[in-house]
Amino acid sequence: MPKQKINIVWLKRDIRTQDHLPLRQAELSGIPYLIIYCFEPTLISYPDTSVRHLQFIYNSLISTNNKLADYDRHINICYAESSIVFSDLIRVYDVQQVFSYKESGTEITWHRDRIISKLLRQHQVRWNQYNKDGVIRGIKNRQNWDKNWYVVMSKPPIHNAYTHDNSKLQSHTEFPLPEDLLEQLVSYPKQYQPAGEENAWKYLRSFTYDRGRNYHRHISKPTESRLSCGRISPYLAWGNISVKQAYQHIKTHKHYVSNKRAFTGIMTRLKWHCHFIQKFEVECRYETACINRGYEDLGFTNDDTYLTAWKKGLTGYPLVDACMRCLTHTGWINFRMRAMLVSFLCHHLDQDWRRGVYHIAQLFLDYEPGIHYPQFQMQAGTTGVNTVRIYNVVKQSQDHDIEGVFIKKWVPELRNVPKEFIHEPWTMTYMDQKLLGVTLGEDYPMPIVDLQTSARAAREKIYGHRKDSKVRKERVRILETHTRRRPNQRDS
Ligand SMILES: Cc1cc2nc3c(=O)[nH]c(=O)nc-3n(C[C@H](O)[C@H](O)[C@H](O)COP(=O)(O)OP(=O)(O)OC[C@H]3O[C@@H](n4cnc5c(N)ncnc54)[C@H](O)[C@@H]3O)c2cc1C
Structure with a gap:
């Protein structure tokens, strides 16, 4: 019996039903189509990924399926490498075309895409990839x-219209999610934005x-x-x-x-x-390598205790700690607070940016590699083309959380501390602490670094390195590739 001719829509970072070109092209193609999403073990175990990402994805898929149910359609949710899923579909069906958006992902997704491209070519399946x-x-x-x-x-925007799927096309349930993972994905924590x-x-x-x-x-x-x-x-x-x-x-x-x-x-x-x-x-190498190769020579102390304190929100700097704890709990903080966390890590705590970049990626519910790595490096000062901002975290606190409301919410150890001390609790006397019921060094840490000293050291190091010949050469290349500016224009 001849195999049934089908097309496939492969969803990645495009889980929606409207303004969706691959889904429209599949509808127009005139033959039945399957929609697939693959939770790929290699990708989901990669250090940039966390359960909260998978929960958001899974719940997005389920809500999309609720909409598609009106047309007897649904996304086939597979737990397997996409190469295995495609091989299986090619074995069962006469797959004609695959429709998807291009993914501007990390090296590991490019590698996966090269494998899929080869596989589809081998079986004369046309892969239509669209700009996103x-x-x-x-x-x-x-x-x-x-x-x-x-x-x-x-x-x-594309208005996607869906026909009813009368093809009796078998849904593909060969690759179910493991029970324990499914259990985690189904129970979506309330503190995250709903998917x-x-x-x-x-x-x-x-x-x-x-x-x-x-x-x-x-x-x-x-x-x-x-x-x-x-x-x-x-x-x-x-x-x-x-x-x-x-x-x-x-x-x-x-x-x-x-x-x-x-x-x-x-x-x-x-x-x-x-x-x-x-x-x-x-240039997806920005995930692991300095945007400006000249900064690879920069040395760091990389103290593990500092890194742990930063990750746990126990640095002794209230706004830094409040931001990290809030991000850990809710998956979101604003741009300036993100920039401040990175600046504090890389400049004040003298850590190689690579030591914190995955930690934060996992915490962001909105993790987007294309924004995350270039932004992280901008704040770490490793682009050589942007103004380096070494944030004064006390000033940020005084300017943006004047009454200490945010700090008190996320650092409850300091909830009784009045606003004159909330930005610099270490300036309280022993008597103040006793009266307010908080003992620094016990209930909440003393600052792990001295801000003035660490800022001065960071400034000398990072500004000094800007004159390095390799940094300057790279600067020209970066401006030519990523901006419309002339290489001799000033930084902004
Ligand atoms: C170290 C660092 C890492 C970051 N990582 C991410 C990330 O993984 N994913 C992500 O979406 N954003 C990232 N950002 C950018 C920015 O902080 C967030 O986009 C923003 O806070 C999201 O909140 P919003 O939707 O309310 O933004 P709004 O201010 O309402 O802006 C609307 C949209 O514009 C885009 N946007 C806003 N600010 C920026 C910016 N500075 N650069 C690029 N796009 C921007 C986002 O898509 C955002 O959703 C990062 C910033 C820093 C400093």
Whole structure:
């Protein structure tokens, strides 16, 4: 009996039903199609991945399946390497075409994609891969990139229409999730943003309706930003919504004119989202190697006790500790607090950025390799083309958590400490501590480093190294590849 002809839609970081080109092309292809998502053991055991990512993905898949059920369709959720799933599908069916978005991922996903490409070629299966969110594969520089991005963003989003699947195509249940993993994925912790397309729109609509009014005023405040920021990052990262959908929703919203400053602010950042992913698309080695190769020669003390204190939120610097604990619990903190955590790790604690980069990746519910690694390195000062910011964590605290509300929420050991001491509790006398019921060094640590000394040492080290000939040579290459600036332009 001849095998049934089918096509396959392979979902990765694009778990949604609308503005989805691979799904539309499959619908138009005129033959039955299967939709698959693979939880791949090699990828999910990689150190950048955590259970919270898998929980978000799984719950996004389930909510997508609820929508597709209206058309007797669903995503086949497989637990296996994608090469095994494709081999099996090719064995059972006469697979004609595969539709997917291009993934601007880490080296391990590129390696996986090369294997799949070879496998599909061997079996004369055509793999149609589409550009995602204005990110372009194979470009050598940024000539016309911005212009092209605006062209992509202004095109109408795809309205995906679905036919009923009357083909009796067998769903593929050969690769079920192991029971223990499934148990973890099903119970989605309440403290994380809820997953899925509907929730993506709920967050976006509430931003444009009223939450976003104070976006630009609160963006750096650890407490207020939780309400005023878009909070759409996990949905963009796992593709519950496309950048174009978000961009157009904000741009055409009836509140756009009255909230112009806030709305243009978030729209600019949507472009940054793609700008950073484009960098990583061109050079995914930024996951493990310094963007500017000249910084590979920089030495670090790499003290393990400091690293552990940072990871646990026990550095003795209240805002740093509050941020790490909040991130650990909820999966989100704002941009400035992320930058501060990295700056503190790499500059004040003198750690190689690679010692913290996976820890934070695992904690971010919105982990997006294309943004994460270039941003992490910018804050670590290893690009050689950006201004190095060595954050004064006490000043950040005084400026952005004036009353210490955020600190007291996440560092309850300090809940009775008044605002004059909350940013620098070590300035309390022994008597103050006794009266307030907190003993530094017992209930909460004394600062693990002296801020002035560590900042001075970091400044000398990182600024001194900028003059290194290798750093300067690399700087020219980086500017030519990733920016539209001339190499002799000043940093910004
Ligand atoms: C060390 C470090 C690591 C980061 N890692 C990630 C990551 O893994 N995933 C991620 O989505 N963002 C990352 N960011 C960028 C930024 O902090 C988050 O995008 C933002 O805080 C998400 O919250 P939001 O959706 O409310 O953002 P909003 O301010 O509402 O912005 C809307 C969207 O624009 C994009 N965006 C905002 N700021 C930036 C930025 N500085 N660079 C690039 N895109 C931006 C995001 O997609 C965001 O969802 C990182 C920043 C730093 C300093």
